[in-house]
Amino acid sequence: MTPSPDATDDAVIRAFAGLPALLDRAPALVVRGRLLDCDCRLGPMDHPFYAAIRGGRIVELTPAPVLMRSWRFSYRATAQAWTAYWQAEPKPGWHDLLALTKRGEAVLEGDLHPFMTHLQYFKDLLALPRAQAQAAAS
Secondary structure: OOOOHHHHHHHHHHHHHOHHHHHHOOHHHHHHOOOOEEEEEEEEOOOOEEEEEEOOEEEEEEEOOOOOOOOOEEEEEOHHHHHHHOOOOOOOOOOOHHHHHHHOOEEEEEOOHHHHHOHHHHHHHHHHHHHHHHHHHO
8 A cells, every 4th residue: 555645745744854863873974064054945845844054964954934044055856756765775766866856856956056065965864764764664
């Protein structure tokens, strides 16, 4: 039985809300992002989060909508894309953030410099829920 779209959306939103705690348990990733300071918008297409990243740590994660909140760049994807991306072994085309944009399942917008400069950090950060999904499947 496949989960309903609402259940999938809720699961993706919960996974994003848990990103700061997952990041705190990944000290090597924090070190990789130690030079990163930016405000960005990340998450599901219709329910993104505003993330304040300082020194590689998420110091604030606020769900949208927030009036007049600025951000440098935004990376949003469909709930289907996040669910596929977080699989233990994602299928080709669903395995990478830039592949998701190429498929039309994700949107990358704004000032791309911080995103591209710290691309591996964001790939690893946004893949953190994958380990949780693997543990749940075991």
